[in-house]
Amino acid sequence: MSTNSIKVWAMAALLMAASNIAHAGEILVDRGAYRLSAEQSGAGPVTVVFESGFGQAKDTWKDVIAALGPDYRSISYSRAGLGNSGSDGKPKDIDAHLVDLGAVISDLAGGQKVVLVGHSYGGLLATEFARRHPQQLQALVLVDPATLGQRHAFKQADAARVQADDAALLDMLPPPMAADYRALITQLDAPGARTPSAMPDLPVALLTATQVAAEPFVFEETAAGKALWKAQHAALFSAFDRGFQRYFVSGHNIHRENPAAVADAIRDIAGRR
Secondary structure, eight states, X not given: OOHHHXXXXXXXXXXXXXXXXXXXXXXXXXXXXXXEEXXXXXXXXXXXXXXXXXXXXXXXXXXXXXXXXXXXXXXXXOOTTSTTOOOOSSOOOHHHHHHHHHHHHHHHSTTOXXXXXEETHHHHHHHHHHHHOGGGEEEEEEESOOOTTHHHHHHHHHHHHHHHHXXXXXXXXXXXXXXXXXXXXXXXXXXXXXXXXXXXXXXXXXXXXXXXXXXXXXXXXXXXXXXXXXXXXXXXXXXXXXXXXXEESSOSOXXXXXXXXXXXXXXXXXXXX
């Protein structure tokens, strides 16, 4: 997860009012104490579910969905507290977000296996969902994903920088998102948090951004951080037996900088069995 992307989208989230009122084109997924705002478009034999990065609502995927076209059934949603999705006010960790993702797939995919696409923190969620519920997936697309082991690697390389990045981020996040971030880093800092050495037998497309920022805002954007990021991706990819990894000279938000490339990866991996 790039904390720079979190910064950008956290500021955007400040302008969004979380609501349980349905808007045109929305589908509301009932979670009891709150409802999640989702949208679907297109039709066809392949259903694609999109999981966004930290602080990003469902609209972040609109260009990829447009590039994918109407022959795919695309489902995007906003996690609790983002966009028009409601919240119960409790911090959400990885496990809580996975339960919500499971509800979206269960309610909207109609029992069909889906291609699950995740970016950044959403890539971590997609990877974990695949590990826990492989029977619900046809394939996996990871767009510059975060990994379970990245913070251990980053802190080993430059613990002071990681701590400073955390403090800066927590200063700019609204309280609910800050609570989610604290829950997340607690999980990722736990001794047992490591990138899994084994993954289910699913085809995977892993897209990795390689651009080093001219003026790095966080450790991940430095040359040293990017090298570790790429190593984490190599380790993750090696845990799968099928699929491909593609590199892009771009920033962290590949899906916004090059939506056609993400759509191509979805098409390519959906055709593999």
